[in-house]
Amino acid sequence: MPIPDLFEHILRYLRRGVLPVFYDGAKGHDYALYGALLEEARFFGIDRLEKWLSEQKYLEAIEVAYSFTETDNLNTLTRTVDSSIKIAYHPVTKMYTACDCPKGRSTNMNEYDYRLCSTVENVNSGYRYEDAVRWAVIQKRTTFNHQLCIQGR
Secondary structure: OOOOOHHHHHHHHHHHOOOOOOEEOOOEEOHHHHHHHHHHHHHHOOHHHHHHHHOOOHHHHEEEEEEEEEEOOHHHHOOOOOOOEEEEEEEEEEEEEEEEOOOOOEEEHHHOOHHHHHHOOOOHHHEEEEEEEEEEEEEEEEEEOHHHHHOOO
């Protein structure tokens, strides 16, 4: 299947000397276009473009970094970010051990003194399992290195 804009990309490279990057944040790199352009670069003897494509240097021009945090309260995460950052929120259910306190309080074992649980009423040994919903916050930062595309021209 011919790619209609193929010669346009070659002409743009010949005019400006800027190496091409075909990347979409949702789809990733357009490998079919890179492959077709590589064959044209070989045919026309465009060495720098051929090397860029055959060595897949375009992969170095886009950097994607992920970070992960977990929180109980999404309201504490309100912030403004630039357009290179995408944030996704996913609910995560975690099971924790709760203790039935002799004074009628119920508490998470992480917040309770384990030594006091020996006096807990003997219902299921004084412990039970509860689910807690937390939020996984995944931040994706995409960075484009334009310098890599123009060096050596």
